[in-house]
């Protein structure tokens with residue numbers, strides 16, 4: 001979904017968005033029931049918990065700098081390919097609720113996009129991506145996360161929630 005501005009090669013070398021520490025466990029993607037099944041088939045024992053109609057994987061208690069990799073992550077990348085969760089397809093863009101309105105923010109951990117001109121990131125949203133994100137969130141409100149301090153807000157939805 002971001003192929004025009006984010007190369008597959010850059011993502012393949014990084015994968016930071018698929019690995020979580022105790023501070024960003026709240027950032028884990030929301031899966032559909034079908035995707036949970038696919039992951040469980042490949043990784044028996046993976047546990048999920050429900051989240052507002054979707055599913056997130058269960059992460060045990062992480063200590064210190066301990067890291068947790070998404071169970072869909074393999075040596076060659078995401079096992080779900082183009083079927084990966086919507087959250088992952090739009091990352092590092094995020095949809096959050098900010099003061100009663102939905103907004104699109106940016107995860108600063110993505111080195112590749114975070115250092116692009118703000119105008120380029122916003123223009124890409126205005127060219128259609130923002131509408132797609134808001135439309136998906138209408139059907140899947142579970143992907144909307146509460147605002148997390150430090151995430152730059154790139155664009156507010158015009159209509160209030």
Ligand code: SF4
Nearest residue numbers: 018070072073078088
């Ligand atoms: S589902 Fe795939 S892209 Fe998303 S966090 Fe897991 S491994 Fe990464």
